[in-house]
C-alpha cells in the first residue's frame with residue numbers, strides 16, 4: 382500500500398515528530414492536511430513541503446472543533462495524531478488544570494478524532510496515535526503521563542477491534558530529540574537526559590524525528606498491522 386495520492390491528516394503537524402511525519406508523507410506523494418492550534422507553526426511546516434497540502438487550525442481537545450474539522454476535510458485515508466500536553470511532578474503537587482490538559486490531549490482528542498472521522502475514513506485507512514515509553518516505564522513524577530499514554534494504548538486496541546477493517550495503531554517513542562518537547566527541563570537537564578539515554582539504550586543514541594516518521598509511514602502503509610503498540614525507542618525496554 383502506497384501513500385501516492387492518498388489524503389493524510391497530521392494533527393500536531395506544527396512541530397517535532399508531527400512535522401517530520403507530514404514532510405515524509407508529502408515526500409511519499411500524499412495530500413497532507415496539517416492540523417494544530419497555531420497557524421504560524423503549521424505554515425512553517427508547509428514551507429518545508431512541496432506536494433498538495435491544506436493548513437487547518439484545530440484544537441483537537443474541543444469536540445465541536447473536531448466535528449467541524451472532519452466535516453471540512455471530508456473523505457480521507459490516514460490520520461496521525463501526535464497531540465500532547467506535558468505534565469510532570471509528584472501527584473500531590475499537580476494542579477487539576479494541568480492534569481486536565483494532559484487528559485484532553487492524549488485521551489479526549491483521540492476519542493473526538495475517532496468519533497468524528499471514522500465515518501469518513503477509507504476502509505483500508507488507518508489511525509496512528511502517539512503514546513510514549515512512560516506507559517510501561519514509570520518514574521517518580523510521571524503518574525499522569527503514564528496514565529494517559531497507557532489509556533491511549535488501550536483505547537487504540539479497543540477501537541482496532543470496533544472499527545475493523547480500518548486499522549488503528551499506537552507508536553510509543555523513547556526519548557526523541559524532536560525540538561521543543563524536552564525544553565521544559567532546561568538545557569542542562571535535557572542534555573544530561575539525552576546523554577544518559579544514549580549511554581543506556583542499545584541503539585546508543587536518542588531518537589530523531591526521521592526515525593519516528595519512518596515508523597509512522599510503516600504503520601500507515603502495512604495492511605497487516607493493527608491493534609498494536611509499536612515501540613520505537615532504541616531498545617529502551619531492555620535498559
Ligand SMILES: NC(=O)c1ccc[n+]([C@@H]2O[C@H](COP(=O)([O-])OP(=O)(O)OC[C@H]3O[C@@H](n4cnc5c(N)ncnc54)[C@H](OP(=O)(O)O)[C@@H]3O)[C@@H](O)[C@H]2O)c1
Pocket residue numbers: 392393394395396397398399416417418419422439440441442462463464465466486490511512513514515553554555556557558559560561562
Ligand atoms: N519527544 C519525545 O522524546 C517523546 C517521548 C515520548 C513520547 N512522545 C510523544 O510523541 C508525540 C510527539 O512528540 P513531539 O516530541 O513531537 O512533541 P511536540 O513537538 O510537543 O508535539 C505535540 C504537538 O501537539 C500539538 N497540540 C497540542 N495540543 C493540541 C491540541 N489541543 N490540538 C491540536 N494540536 C495540539 C502541538 O501544537 P500546538 O501547540 O501548536 O497545537 C504540537 O505540535 C507526543 O504525543 C509525545 O507525548 C514524545
